[in-house]
Amino acid sequence: xxxxxxxxxxxxxxxxxxxxxxxxxxxxxxxxxxxxxxxxxxxxxxxxxxxxxxxxxxxxxxxxxxxxxxxxxxxxxxxxxxxxxxxxxxxxxxxxxxxxxxxxxxxxxxxxxxxxxxxxxxxxxxxxxxxxxxxxxxxxxxxxxxxxxxxxxxxxxxxxxxxxxxxxxxxxxxxxxxxxxxxxxxxxxxxxxxxxxxxxxxxxxxxxxxxxxxxxxxxxxxxxxxxxxxxxxxxxxxxxxxxxxxxxxxxxxxxxxxxxxxxxxxxxxxxxxxxxxxxxxxxxxxxxxxxxxxxxxxxxxxxxxxxxxxxxxxxxxxxxxxxxxxxxxxxxxxxxxxxxxxxxxxxxxxxxxxxxxxxxxxxxxxxxxxxxxxxxxxxxxxxxxxxxxxxxxxxxxxxxxxxxxxxxxxxxxxxxxxxxxxxxxxxx
Amino acid sequence: xxxxxxxxxxxxxxxxxxxxxxxxxxxxxxxxxxxxxxxxxxxxxxxxxxxxxxxxxxxxxxxxxxxxxxxxxxxxxxxxxxxxxxxxxxxxxxxxxxxxxxxxxxxxxxxxxxxxxxxxxxxxxxxxxxxxxxxxxxxxxxxxxxxxxxxxxxxxxxxxxxxxxxxxxxxxxxxxxxxxxxxxxxxxxxxxxxxxxxxxxxxxxxxxxxxxxxxxxxxxxxxxxxxxxxxxxxxxxxxxxxxxxxxxxxxxxxxxxxxxxxxxxxxxxxxxxxxxxxxxxxxxxxxxxxxxxxxxxxxxxxxxxxxxxxxxxxxxxxxxxxxxxxxxxxxxxxxxxxxxxxxxxxxxxxxxxxxxxxxxxxxxxxxxxxxxxxxxxxxxxxxxxxxxxxxxxxxxxxxxxxxxxxxxxxxxxxxxxxxxxxxxxxxx
Numbered sequence: 001x002x003x004x005x006x007x008x009x010x011x012x013x014x015x016x017x018x019x020x021x022x023x024x025x026x027x028x029x030x031x032x033x034x035x036x037x038x039x040x041x042x043x044x045x046x047x048x049x050x051x052x053x054x055x056x057x058x059x060x061x062x063x064x065x066x067x068x069x070x071x072x073x074x075x076x077x078x079x080x081x082x083x084x085x086x087x088x089x090x091x092x093x094x095x096x097x098x099x100x101x102x103x104x105x106x107x108x109x110x111x112x113x114x115x116x117x118x119x120x121x122x123x124x125x126x127x128x129x130x131x132x133x134x135x136x137x138x139x140x141x142x143x144x145x146x147x148x149x150x151x152x153x154x155x156x157x158x159x160x161x162x163x164x165x166x167x168x169x170x171x172x173x174x175x176x177x178x179x180x181x182x183x184x185x186x187x188x189x190x191x192x193x194x195x196x197x198x199x200x201x202x203x204x205x206x207x208x209x210x211x212x213x214x215x216x217x218x219x220x221x222x223x224x225x226x227x228x229x230x231x232x233x234x235x236x237x238x239x240x241x242x243x244x245x246x247x248x249x250x251x252x253x254x255x256x257x258x259x260x261x262x263x264x265x266x267x268x269x270x271x272x273x274x275x276x277x278x279x280x281x282x283x284x285x286x287x288x289x290x291x292x293x294x295x296x297x298x299x300x301x302x303x304x305x306x307x308x309x310x311x312x313x314x315x316x317x318x319x320x321x322x323x324x325x326x327x328x329x330x331x332x333x334x335x336x337x338x339x340x341x342x343x344x345x346x347x348x349x350x351x352x353x354x355x356x357x358x359x360x361x362x363x364x365x366x367x368x369x370x371x372x373x374x375x376x377x378x379x380x381x382x383x384x385x386x387x388x389x390x391x392x393x394x395x396x397x398x399x400x401x402x403x404x405x406x407x408x409x410x411x412x413x414x415x416x417x418x419x420x421x422x423x424x425x426x427x428x
Numbered sequence: 429x430x431x432x433x434x435x436x437x438x439x440x441x442x443x444x445x446x447x448x449x450x451x452x453x454x455x456x457x458x459x460x461x462x463x464x465x466x467x468x469x470x471x472x473x474x475x476x477x478x479x480x481x482x483x484x485x486x487x488x489x490x491x492x493x494x495x496x497x498x499x500x501x502x503x504x505x506x507x508x509x510x511x512x513x514x515x516x517x518x519x520x521x522x523x524x525x526x527x528x529x530x531x532x533x534x535x536x537x538x539x540x541x542x543x544x545x546x547x548x549x550x551x552x553x554x555x556x557x558x559x560x561x562x563x564x565x566x567x568x569x570x571x572x573x574x575x576x577x578x579x580x581x582x583x584x585x586x587x588x589x590x591x592x593x594x595x596x597x598x599x600x601x602x603x604x605x606x607x608x609x610x611x612x613x614x615x616x617x618x619x620x621x622x623x624x625x626x627x628x629x630x631x632x633x634x635x636x637x638x639x640x641x642x643x644x645x646x647x648x649x650x651x652x653x654x655x656x657x658x659x660x661x662x663x664x665x666x667x668x669x670x671x672x673x674x675x676x677x678x679x680x681x682x683x684x685x686x687x688x689x690x691x692x693x694x695x696x697x698x699x700x701x702x703x704x705x706x707x708x709x710x711x712x713x714x715x716x717x718x719x720x721x722x723x724x725x726x727x728x729x730x731x732x733x734x735x736x737x738x739x740x741x742x743x744x745x746x747x748x749x750x751x752x753x754x755x756x757x758x759x760x761x762x763x764x765x766x767x768x769x770x771x772x773x774x775x776x777x778x779x780x781x782x783x784x785x786x787x788x789x790x791x792x793x794x795x796x797x798x799x800x801x802x803x804x805x806x807x808x809x810x811x812x813x814x815x816x817x818x819x820x821x822x823x824x825x826x827x828x829x830x831x832x833x834x835x836x837x838x839x840x841x842x843x844x845x846x847x848x849x850x851x852x853x854x855x856x
Contacts, residue, residue, distance in 0.1 A: 018720070022578050022720055026578070026580065029580060029645075030577075030578070032645060032758050032762055033577050033645075033757055033758045034577075035758075035759065131575065137720075137721040137722065137724060138724060139567075139570075139571045139574070139575025139576065139724070142567075142570060142571070142574060142575045143567045143570070143571065143575075146567070146570060146742060146745070146746060146749075146751075147559065147567025147570045147571075147739075147742045148567065148738060148742065149458075149461050149462075149741065149742060149745040150450050150454070150458070150737070150738050150740075150741025150742060150744075150745060151738055151741075152454065152457060217457075217460060217461075273706075275703070275706075275727065278701075278703075278706060290738065291734070292446070292450055292565070292734040292735065292737055292738040292741070293565040293728065293729070293734060293735050293738040293739075294565065294728070294729050294732075294734060294735055295728060295729070296565060296566060296567070296726070296727070296728040297725075297726070297727040297728065298724070298725070298726055298727075299703065299724070299725040299726075299727070300721065300722070300723060300724040300725065301721070301722050301723070304722075306719070306720035306721060306722060307720065307721050307722055309578070309720055310576060310578050310579055310718065310720040310721035311575075311721075312578075313577065313578025313579075313720070314574060314575045314576065314577060314578060316578075317574070317577040317578060318574060321574075321752075321753065322751075322752060323574075323750075323751045323753075324749075324750060325749060325751075329461055330460050330461045330463075331463065334460055
């Protein structure tokens with residue numbers, strides 16, 4: 001253990017500034033906990049002259065993050081710039097090659113290049129840690145990699161994008177349509193510059209792919225994540241789901257099945273009374289299921305200066321204490337290539353449709369479902385003033401392929417007005 | 429890092445057996461994750477001839493746990509016997525002196541002797557870890573010690589005794605009195621041999637004192653925990669609390685105040701809609717609040733073979749990976765002596781009483797509260813058939829001392845039938 005650990009921090013946005021603040025304000029506490037002085041040698045960001053609310057004058061400045069990453073007076077390179085490629089990746093690679101440990105909050109970079117970077121870190125005898133990349137302040141990487149390492153993990157699932165959860169719960173609580181709440185979130189600055197990263201599920205999908213790798217000992221495989229965003233979720237579905245005892249969440253689910261690794265990031269129904277169902281606003285939640293531990297639920301802020309900086313510091317302080325861990329929980333060379341499951345495991349489904357109000361309409365729909373081997377668990381037809389009858393169905397467990405087949409047959413009956421909405425119900 | 433880590437396991441009850449099973453059934457997985465073969469050299473328990481559902485024939489047997497702890501072929505002594513003193517403490521001390529690392533699930537031993545044992549471990553250059561001692565399978569020690577080490581912790585609170593939470597939620601859901609549910613829990617084997625360890629809050633108090641030490645850098649001080657059990661909680665209070673939007677939990681709270689360290693383990697009201705309020709049955713929950721991370725909630729099984737063994741293995745695998753941490757998150761010599769707060773921080777209180785139904789009765793009570801500087805936030809008087817009126821009051825924030833003073837004055841009004849019940853409302 002060195003008695004001084006010197007950091008180079010690249011990226012001085014919210015998270016970078018928050019990290020600098022913790023190091024400046026809590027020097028004695030951090031030293032007491034690690035036996036090591038945590039110092040900042042140099043920083044780097046796109047613009048130098050900007051008031052960030054924190055005094056940076058005692059740190060060297062580098063315009064080029066690669067130059068920062070390879071400085072002699074830097075032991076740990078802290079990458080908080082973001083972006084899957086470009087300067088973040090170049091600087092991370094340069095740091096590892098120069099024998100620096102790396103701490104990053106960059107989910108996109110790791111989701112796309114995690115395997116290569118983990119191999120590079122190990123080839124150079126360095127660690128590459130990324131607690132802040134998943135679920136903000138929640139110590140989920142640590143819990144999964146270390147605390148629960150005695151478990152065969154059976155499933156990891158959760159709400160990993162606070163913005164989507166904000167939009168969905170706000171729609172429900174205020175009774176507003178998606179477009180209006182999306183605009184509101186945009187005004188509030190909750191959305192990424194490319195909003196599809198949030199509402200398209202990409203950001204959350206990146207996170208899920210990282211958790212999958214640790215949980216199942218597989219190489220990160222973001223392309224294997226089945227992605228579906230929240231843009232198609234209507235206020236009608238939110239209300240109808242609530243009426244059946246569910247809430248709609250953008251839910252990430254990873255589980256190893258006999259058919260391969262299943263990774264899904266899509267809107268799902270979860271029981272309203274479950275911890276996931278009760279999650280409001282921008283909060284994140286990750287549920288880890290293991291053969292010994294049964295089920296652990298972790299809940300906390302998924303973003304923001306303090307929480308994300310807290311996660312960055314967790315990794316930095318591990319290094320200060322001499323903890324040396326493989327990036328994905330085991331040596332990169334031992335991670336097996338991911339074999340993606342070709343179809344999702346069976347689940348109950350929610351189907352909402354509008355039927356013509358005439359004799360035999362419902363029977364035709366039930367027959368179409370039955371012909372695809374799908375049986376009905378619960379069904380509700382609502383009172384209505386005109387000739388269009390709103391109908392909700394919750395099926396017993398079935399496969400998506402069977403459901404798609406049934407939907408074609410349902411259309412062919414000619415009693416359905418418009419297209420039905422179908423959403424997976426995740427049992428939790 | 430050694431390539432083989434050899435364990436000596438003392439205590440083959442539920443947790444010991446569960447630990448042996450994980451090691452036997454998951455050898456390849458554990459080696460992949462740690463780069464180290466995890467082996468058992470020897471075991472020890474009170475009775476040798478007993479079918480524990482696991483094959484122990486390949487391990488040496490020791491009748492004496494001290495002999496086990498000091499064997500040459502043991503690298504890590506795993507203490508799962510329990511008991512604050514006696515063989516558990518003797519063997520732990522012997523192991524540390526003999527240069528073995530120690531993993532234990534023994535909350536009582538650490539609550540009473542944690543400081544001395546941590547000092548002994550450090551004097552011998554060994555680690556003493558205890559994840560399984562607090563909140564079963566939840567990696568709460570790891571989260572607090574490592575993941576959240578960049579935070580100044582402001583409060584730790586939670587439900588840490590599953591049996592008490594089972595009793596309280598079962599009373600509510602089945603509408604049964606305490607005595608009946610207590611008997612039921614006893615029949616189901618949920619209670620300790622000395623039930624007061626559970627329902628008196630002692631077991632949970634032990635756990636709280638360990639969390640306090642890590643959170644605030646103080647020496648473990650179990651005697652500083654203000655203890656109150658659940659034996660006085662009536663079904664009437666559970667229903668009345670629910671009616672005001674609360675649930676009653678045996679809640680542990682530790683917080684550092686200007687007046688010293690406050691540690692309380694007592695029945696409190698929490699908002700029914702909060703994660704703590706929603707906790708059912710034997711599940712545990714720990715809420716950690718820090719200046720950077722805001723609030724993290726950890727939920728999981730608080731006991732049982734698999735979950736507790738999972739926690740034991742988390743510590744064992746840390747050691748296998750070469751992670752070396754101080755027992756309470758910083759060197760034992762730097763932990764400061766605890767200065768207990770003499771009185772709890774102000775809080776709102778719930779008061780339930782029965783008043784004589786005559787003019788001016790309520791006014792007299794309100795006057796008595798006002799004279800002690802206590803103002804009323806909400807009040808409900810219920811309809812009643814006889815001359816005894818049930819009344820509920822939720823106060824604004826006040827101190828327990830002021831409340832006790834007010835209760836004396838309320839009694840002196842002569843309008844109160846019997847004694848009032850007052851419970852703290854913990855804001856969360």
